Amino acid sequence: MKMQFKKLNIDLSDYYPLLFTLIFVTILFQYPLASFESIIYDLKVRWDFGTRPTPEIVIVTLDEESDDYLGDIYPYSYATHSRFLEKVLKSGPKIVDYFVRMPEPSGENDPYFDEFKTKLKDFSTKGGQVNFATEIDEVRGEELPPGGLREFHYSLAQLNIDNSVFAKDDVVRRAIFNVSGEESLHLLTANQFRQMRGQPALNVSDVLGAYYNDEADANFVLFRYSGSPVYSEFKYKTIPYHRVLVGNFSPEIFKDKIVLIGPNYISQSDNFYLTPFNLEEYKAPKLIIHASIIDSFIQNKTIKMIPRTVSNILAFIVAIVLSILISRLKPKDGLIITLLVLASILIISYLLFVLMGLWLYTAHLVVTVFVVYYIWIPFRAIGEYQRRFAIQEEAKLLKQVEKLKQNFLSLMSHDLKTPVAKIAGVADNLYTQNSGNPDIREKSQLIIDSTKELNKFISSILDLTKIESSNFGLNKVSKDINSIIETVVKDLNFSANQKQVLVKKELAPLYPIQMDVNLITRVISNLVENAIKYSGTGTTVEVKTWDDEKWVYIEIKDNGVGIPAEELSNIFEKFYRIKNDANHSIKGTGLGLYLVKYFVELHGGTISVDSIVGKETKFLVKLVNQ
Numbered sequence: 159m160k161m162q163f164k165k166l167n168i169d170l171s172d173y174y175p176l177l178f179t180l181i182f183v184t185i186l187f188q189y190p191l192a193s194f195e196s197i198i199y200d201l202k203v204r205w206d207f208g209t210r211p212t213p214e215i216v217i218v219t220l221d222e223e224s225d226d227y228l229g230d231i232y233p234y235s236y237a238t239h240s241r242f243l244e245k246v247l248k249s250g251p252k253i254v255d256y257f258v259r260m261p262e263p264s265g266e267n268d269p270y271f272d273e274f275k276t277k278l279k280d281f282s283t284k285g286g287q288v289n290f291a292t293e294i295d296e297v298r299g300e301e302l303p304p305g306g307l308r309e310f311h312y313s314l315a316q317l318n319i320d321n322s323v324f325a326k327d328d329v330v331r332r333a334i335f336n337v338s339g340e341e342s343l344h345l346l347t348a349n350q351f352r353q354m355r356g357q358p359a360l361n362v363s364d365v366l367g368a369y370y371n372d373e374a375d376a377n378f379v380l381f382r383y384s385g386s387p388v389y390s391e392f393k394y395k396t397i398p399y400h401r402v403l404v405g406n407f408s409p410e411i412f413k414d415k416i417v418l419i420g421p422n423y424i425s426q427s428d429n430f431y432l433t434p435f436n437l438e439e440y441k442a443p444k445l446i447i448h449a450s451i452i453d454s455f456i457q458n459k460t461i462k463m464i465p466r467t468v469s470n471i472l473a474f475i476v477a478i479v480l481s482i483l484i485s486r487l488k489p490k491d492g493l494i495i496t497l498l499v500l501a502s503i504l505i506i507s508y509l510l511f512v513l514m515g516l517w518l519y520t521a522h523l524v525v526t527v528f529v530v531y532y533i534w535i536p537f538r539a540i541g542e543y544q545r546r547f548a549i550q551e552e553a554k555l556l557k558q559v560e561k562l563k564q565n566f567l568s569l570m571s572h573d574l575k576t577p578v579a580k581i582a583g584v585a586d587n588l589y590t591q592n593s594g595n596p597d598i599r600e601k602s603q604l605i606i607d608s609t610k611e612l613n614k615f616i617s618s619i620l621d622l623t624k625i626e627s628s629n630f631g632l633n634k635v636s637k638d639i640n641s642i643i644e645t646v647v648k649d650l651n652f653s654a655n656q657k658q659v660l661v662k663k664e665l666a667p668l669y670p671i672q673m674d675v676n677l678i679t680r681v682i683s684n685l686v687e688n689a690i691k692y693s694g695t696g697t698t699v700e701v702k703t704w705d706d707e708k709w710v711y712i713e714i715k716d717n718g719v720g721i722p723a724e725e726l727s728n729i730f731e732k733f734y735r736i737k738n739d740a741n742h743s744i745k746g747t748g749l750g751l752y753l754v755k756y757f758v759e760l761h762g763g764t765i766s767v768d769s770i771v772g773k774e775t776k777f778l779v780k781l782v783n784q
Contacts, residue, residue: 175537176481182533183477183526187470195521196325200434203383208512211384212453216415217396217445219422220258224400232421233258236270242403243277249412252354254281255347257291257315257420257445262304275306282310287350291315291343315343317431317447318378329432333451335368335377344448348455351416360458366515367462380461381454382515386435387446394449416452420445461517469519473526480527484534500527578616582609632760636670639710639781643701646683650690659690664702671710671783677757684750685714685777693718705783712779720771729767730755
C-alpha cells in the first residue's frame with residue numbers, strides 16, 4: 159500500500175527498506191557480538207606490525223631438561239640458585255626478575271640462603287634491580303616470597319584472562335597495571351628499565367587505554383604482543399637454566415639485559431595459556447606472556463578502545479549511505495560498493511589499531527553492512543520483478559495492438575484495391591471514349607495518375623503488414639541484374655523526360671544471380687524514381703553496375719539537392735521523410751526506402767548512402783554474387 163503526502167508527493171513505500179534497516183541495526187546494538195569482535199581483534203593482534211620485541215629481554219627457563227641434568231626438582235635448592243645467580247651476575251645484567259616460587263630456607267641459619275641473599279644485595283648495591291613475582295591463590299591469597307627475601311622488590315605478576323569479560327574465552331589480552339595503587343611486577347620492571355634508559359616512569363595517565371575496575375580495585379590495560387608467544391615461535395632470547403649453571407653460554411647474553419627466570423614445564427598445564435595467537439591449544443608459555451607484557455610497558459604500546467557509541471553512530475551512517483547507494487545502483491554495482499565499504503571498514507579499523515593503538519569496535523559495522531545488503535536485495539528483487547512484470551504486460555498489450563493494426567491495415571488495403579481498380583477502369587474508359595474532348599481527357603488522366611499513386615501506396619502498406627507479420631517469402635530465379643535495370647529505366651523514361659532528367663547507364667557485363675525478380679525490380683525502380691524526383695530539372699542520374707567474386711554492385715547517383723548528414727541515419731526508417739522545402743511538393747509515403755532496405759537484406763545484401771548537400775546523393779546496393 160502506498161501512502162503519499164499530497165502536498166509533498168512523497169511515496170513512503172520507497173523508504174520501507176531503509177526503515178527496516180535502521181530498526182534492525184538498532185536492535186543489533188543491544189547485542190555485544192563479543193565472540194565475533196574477538197575474532198577481528200585477535201586477527202589485528204596477530205598482524206600487528208607496529209611492535210617489535212625488545213632485544214634487552216632474556217628468558218631463563220626451568221624445565222624437565224634442567225631437572226634431569228641437575229638431578230634436582232623445581233623450585234630447586236638455594237645452593238643451586240646461588241651458583242646460578244653467580245654465573246648470571248658476572249655478565250652484568252640490569253634487572254633480574256624471579257618468577258619462581260622460591261622455597262622457604264631449610265632453617266634459621268641456612269648458609270646457601272644467606273649466600274643467595276648476599277649476592278642479591280651486592281647486585282642491588284651496584285645499581286641492579288631484583289624483583290620477585292607473586293601470584294594470588296584462591297585459598298591462600300597472595301603467595302609472598304620467603305621473609306628473608308621481602309626486603310627486595312616483590313609485586314603481583316598475575317596473568318589476567320578474559321573469563322568474565324569481553325569474549326569470556328580465557329584468552330590473555332589485558333594486563334594488570336596496578337592493584338590498590340601498587341605497581342604490578344610488569345609495570346615495576348618496565349619503569350625500572352625505562353628510568354635506567356633516562357625515560358620517565360609510566361603512570362596511569364601516561365598509558366593509552368588504562369581503565370579502573372572497582373571490584374578488583376585495580377587498573378587494567380590491553381597490551382600489545384611483540385610477536386607470537388607460542389612455544390617455538392617467540393622471538394625473545396631464551397636459555398635453559400642448567401646451561402647457565404654450567405657456564406655454557408656467551409657472557410654477552412645477559413649484559414645490560416632484563417633477565418626473567420621462571421618455570422616452563424611442558425608437563426604442567428598451568429605453565430601455558432591461550433592467547434590471540436593460539437585460541438584453541440594451550441601452547442603459549444606463561445613466562446613468554448610475562449615478557450610480552452613487560453615489553454609492552456617498556457615501549458608504552460597499549461590499546462585504547464574507542465567508545466562503542468562512536469561505532470554505533472558510524473554503523474547508522476554506513477547503513478543510511480549504503481542503503482541509498484544500493485537502492486540507486488545496478489545489483490552488480492551495489493555488490494561491488496558493498497564489498498568496497500566492507501573492505502574499507504576493515505582496513506581503517508586495522509590501521510587505527512596498528513598505527514595509533516586505537517580499537518574501533520568493528521563487529522557491528524561489519525554486520526551492519528551485511529544487514530543492509532540482505533535487506534535491500536529482496537526489496538530490489540521485488541521491485542525488479544514488478545518492473546519486469548509491467549514490461550511483460552505492456553509488451554503483451556503492444557503485441558495485441560500491433561496485431562490489430564496489422565489486421566486493420568491488411569483488411570483496409572485489400573478492401574481499397576477493388577474500388578481503386580473500378581475508379582481506374584472508369585477513368586480509363588472516359589479517357590478512351592472522349593478523344594475529341596481535351597478537357598475530359600485531361601481530367602481522366604489526372605484520375606488515372608492518382609489511382610496509380612494510391613495503388614502504389616496500398617501495395618506498400620500490404621508489404622509492410624507482411625514484413626511485420628514475418629510472412630514475406632522469396633521466389634528466387636536466376637536473372638541478369640542489367641536486364642532489370644534496362645526495363646526499369648525504360649519504364650521511367652517518360653517521367654525523366656518530363657523533368658528533363660538525363661538517365662545515364664554504365665552497366666558492366668554480369669552473370670545472372672539468384673533473386674526475387676519482382677522485389678529487386680521494386681528496389682531499383684524505387685531508387686531510380688527517387689533520383690529522378692528529387693534531383694531537380696535539368697540534372698543527370700547515373701546508374702552503374704559491376705561485380706567481384708563476392709558481390710554484385712548497383713550504384714544510383716544523382717546531382718540533386720542532397721540529404722543533410724544528420725538525416726542520413728533515419729532515411730531507411732518507416733514513414734520517415736526528409737524535412738526540406740522540396741519534399742513538400744513531392745508526393746511520397748515514407749515507406750519506399752524502408753521496403754528497399756528490407757528487400758535487399760532479405761536477399762542477404764546491404765544498402766548504403768552517401769550525400770553531399772547541394773551536390774549529389776549516391777546509393778550503393780550490394781547483392782550476393784551467386
